[in-house]
Amino acid sequence: MRNTLRFLVVAVVLATAAAFGFGVASAALVAPGLPAVQAITPGPGETVGISAPVTVRYAEPVADRARAERAVDIRADRPLSGHFSWVNDRQVMWTPAGYLPASAPISVSAGRLHTQFQTNGGVSADGDMSNHTFTVYIGGVAVRTMPASFGKPGWETPSGTFPVLSRERSITFDSRTIGIPLSSPEGYLIEGEFAERLTWGGVYVHSAPWSVDSQGYANVSHGCINLSPADAEWFYNEVSIGDPVTLHW
Structure with a gap:
């Protein structure tokens, strides 16, 4: 019964997020069970190149890697495509598919942490x-x-x-x-x-x-x-x- 209620709560959150225009990845951030996020790089206010990877570091080993990846939201004026690779059991790296948009703010959310960095002119x-x-x-x-x-x-x-x-x-x-x-x-x-x-x-x-x-x-x-x-x-x-x-x- 407890597990059933947990899944119902998550389903309601996902439906609500969709109704307000949030992506599934953003909604998944509130799902319980993932370790706390310690750091996201690049950090706030940094200016980086258009091939810069994004790294998320967790406080504890991550058992469900697929779930953790779904809970990372990376976007400019729209969600950005890329692929994940795990450096170790506490650190995942996202690499963009192609290049990031030049001279643009890039927002990253994972767990309770949010950061925004800037790309250079390309x-x-x-x-x-x-x-x-x-x-x-x-x-x-x-x-x-x-x-x-x-x-x-x-x-x-x-x-x-x-x-x-x-x-x-x-x-x-x-x-x-x-x-x-x-x-x-x-x-x-x-x-x-x-x-x-x-x-x-x-x-x-x-x-x-x-x-x-x-x-x-x-x-x-x-x-x-x-x-x-x-x-x-x-x-x-x-x-x-x-x-x-x-x-x-």
Whole structure:
């Protein structure tokens, strides 16, 4: 009887929400049984790129993942499409299908938490590994094409579209993090600058004064995108977390 009453209450809430124009995902937020939401990122007032994922972190492990996903509502002027992937049993990541609308407020609700962040004007980059170029677009318009060097044979840069995951003004590049001992002829321990992480496996766009002579002509890196110091600094100042970088041959 208790379970029957619970389902009736939820059904009434869903019907009421539909009558007032709310989506099912929004109505499901009031359904009991899900752990409390600790945090949503991006946070309030942040400005991010048009490929930025949304992460929801829960206070306890989530047993019913499908239900938790239905209880996350992400929208601009309309609900947005995307897919969920679970980082662990307390954290889920939503990735947009395609790009988020540019220069738009994006609202996220999950549990009792609500946040709103802003997208930028649509900054993106295209790395052409065949022509050794790196082109930056703002609002779909190419604003700068730079000579670049990508991964050499055996250490090829991955193809695909990757959102910028972090920005590092200075960073230490250690070959051991990608499985190359420092004692190897391929080993390195280098202090780098103006870096943007594209993958958790260690692919970055970054300043590489040591490969300037190869940039625009040959691919000589261990998978990263090498730019000149001036070009790397310019890109660092223009790019945001969540900006898409497409890499291709």
